[in-house]
Amino acid sequence: MKIDPSNPADLSAQIAGAIRDAIISGGLIVDERLPSEAELAEQFDVSRPTVREALKRLAAQSLIRTQRGATGGAFVNRLSFEAAQPQQITTSTLLLSMNAVSFETACEARYALERACAPLSAARRTPDHLATMRAEIHRQSQPGLTDEAFCASDVAFHRALVDGAGNPVLSYQLAGAVEAMQPLMNMITFTARDRARIIALHTDIADAVEAGDGPTTLSALTALETETQDLAHSVFAARAARS
Amino acid sequence: MKIDPSNPADLSAQIAGAIRDAIISGGLIVDERLPSEAELAEQFDVSRPTVREALKRLAAQSLIRTQRGATGGAFVNRLSFEAAQPQQITTSTLLLSMNAVSFETACEARYALERACAPLSAARRTPDHLATMRAEIHRQSQPGLTDEAFCASDVAFHRALVDGAGNPVLSYQLAGAVEAMQPLMNMITFTARDRARIIALHTDIADAVEAGDGPTTLSALTALETETQDLAHSVFAARAARS
DNA sequence: CGGGTTCTAATTGTCTGGCATTTGAATCGC
DNA sequence: GCGATTCAAATGCCAGACAATTAGAACCCG
CATH class of the missing domain: 1.10.10.10 (Winged helix-like DNA-binding domain superfamily/Winged helix DNA-binding domain)
Incomplete structure (x- = not known):
């Protein structure tokens, strides 16, 4: 040296x-x-x-x-996945906030990566993962939930889905992509109807995962991406028109 | 503060x-x-x-x-994707080498993530990306190439595929997963027949991407994963038997 | 008056030397 | 033998100083 x-x-x-x-x-x-x-x-x-x-x-x-x-x-140090994740999340969050990445681009990346995990998760998820997903769905349906809390629960739901694949490498990589989206999601206001739609799709995903049905999980995820993109599009369009 | x-x-x-x-x-x-x-x-x-x-x-x-x-x-600093990638690669590499992640697990994660990019790449790749992929295939077919150089070219090929999706978030995330696999791949010795199979599958992928055919790209990628897993399995089994 | 040169001040990079704190291990007394 | 004490090694922190770099100001000269 x-x-x-x-x-x-x-x-x-x-x-x-x-x-x-x-x-x-x-x-x-x-x-x-x-x-x-x-x-x-x-x-x-x-x-x-x-x-x-x-x-x-x-x-x-x-x-x-x-x-x-x-x-x-x-x-x-033994670099553990647990220790590396916060760093990964911080970096991913800053990358998005500092580089004018469009909501569309970030969302596309996130769902593309999640779809990569979905079939594995449907095949291997433990009861724990499924229980976490159900619990987060329940939380999301609570009235009086702030938009921030709703987004945080959304993140927790998706992380449980990803962790269900039982592949630490995937969980590590996805943690960055999923968590980094949260600040962008927080810019959106969710109406009661928006939330109901999202919760319904979350339920579809949880059901498909419970049934071990990879293809159905995939299509539900794709529907959720479409829903999210449409929602963001309309929110941003309304905001642009108002100003 | x-x-x-x-x-x-x-x-x-x-x-x-x-x-x-x-x-x-x-x-x-x-x-x-x-x-x-x-x-x-x-x-x-x-x-x-x-x-x-x-x-x-x-x-x-x-x-x-x-x-x-x-x-x-x-x-x-404006944290750019270019600046963040080396860090991401270093961390991913260390995570794999220090945590006894099996070849199988790492490989599964890598190909799952790559499959997430493949349809997007088939739809959006520029001629540049395609040219890089073809060039790497050509390099891989050169005789006298060391195993290390073959692996490095393999990484370059796959990175071109991922970059073809035109989504910097995906490229960033995938860089870690793809590059981190290289040390593991370097533990494998490739016979001429192994290389020929891999090159054929790379050609299938490039052809499908050129045709804008997402599903075919996916199936070719899956075939490549199977091939890689089988190859690694046989190599490691032989090594275990010898010792 | 303009252009080049020098000077100067601000800031980071590095060094020296020292003291405080922590912590495991050796030592001593019983 | 066993517990309390002491010791030594290492990091954590500080004060002050000097070197190197750099941009801008001041200055000189044509």
């Missing part, structure tokens, strides 16, 4: 990159302890604060964790 | 979190300049190195960029 002092890039970035490469390539294995900050400083011929900045960069990506005390130090 | 000195968490982590929240909530907008390190140190009542550690954490997530000089400082 070497760095180039004449490189215009920050030393801390170079050091972080070197350590990251070592982790990715397998040179450093999970739970292995890195040299102490003082030792790293000597190895790379930089000061301790510079090493610390590099370690903070890695900590921000959950690649390492630090522990104080006698046997403390920096340790290579 | 406030921090709690008695909080057991690192001050730099708290500060980074406070600034991150400000960015997510819209309190700080794209390209806005943050206060200088000295000013932030005063605001949060910490030292400059601590502020710097916080800023490095944010820089590691591409949330800010820094610039030296008179009008320099830290600026809120």
Whole structure:
């Protein structure tokens, strides 16, 4: 692991990159302890604060964790799906909000990905997943629910559907796509009739999943996408006309 | 933006979190300049190195960029899909390598997601995407290609397919799933006959995409998944028997 | 008056040295 | 032997300073 002092890039970035490469390539294995900050400083011929900045960069990506005390130090983290999801969600949310992605594009992506999970979920979902879906449908039908709460329940419903596929890779990827849509969905006001339609389609999906019927799940999801797109279209059109 | 000195968490982590929240909530907008390190140190009542550690954490997530000089400082980054992809790929790769995800699970997720893009790609791909796919097929048929190069070309082919959908959200999400599979694919040795089968299926996919035929693209993709799974199964079985 | 040059101030990047805090382990007393 | 104490190692944090970079202001000269 070497760095180039004449490189215009920050030393801390170079050091972080070197350590990251070592982790990715397998040179450093999970739970292995890195040299102490003082030792790293000597190895790379930089000061301790510079090493610390590099370690903070890695900590921000959950690649390492630090522990104080006698046997403390920096340790290579086992990157778990649970730990990676919040980061994934944050990044996805910011990507949508900062890049003027249209509702249409985001919605299309989300439903396309969900349809990828639907047949698997219909085949493998546990009773738990199904119970979560039913519970969220019930919550959505409560009167007096705010639009935000309705959207949050919608997200929970769809995440249960995705998790039902029993594939952690899919759950991880979809978490970003599904959660990132929430701020966009929150821009929509749902009338009672809109909610009733959505709840009916959710029920169709839950029924199809319960029956293990992949194709019906797919068509219900597609109907829900159409419904959502139409709803968003009319809401945005009305808003544009009013202003 | 406030921090709690008695909080057991690192001050730099708290500060980074406070600034991150400000960015997510819209309190700080794209390209806005943050206060200088000295000013932030005063605001949060910490030292400059601590502020710097916080800023490095944010820089590691591409949330800010820094610039030296008179009008320099830290600026809120516009998180672009291009900038986010390498991070997404790194994380996905580590998730697979560190969590003993089976080839089967990863492969299933990848092809499920790809199938989500396939109909869209068949409908919208530009001549560029098609040309890339054909070029990669051609490369794959070159004799003397190493297994690594073959896999890399395979990834490029599939990324072109995904990008053909013309949906940046999908491309972003899929980049992680497709690229992360490469290390797993590299564990497989491809015989000439294996390659010929894969190339034939790639050609089927390219033909279907060129014809704008979504269903055929789907079935070709499914055939490719089956082929890949069978291949991996036999390779791993042979390896297990030998040892 | 215009254009190029120099100067200056602001800001980040880095270093030195130090102290505080935490925490496991060794040591000592019983 | 066992518990309490001490110790040492490591991270967390701070103060101050200097170097490097950069944009703009001031200045000089034709």
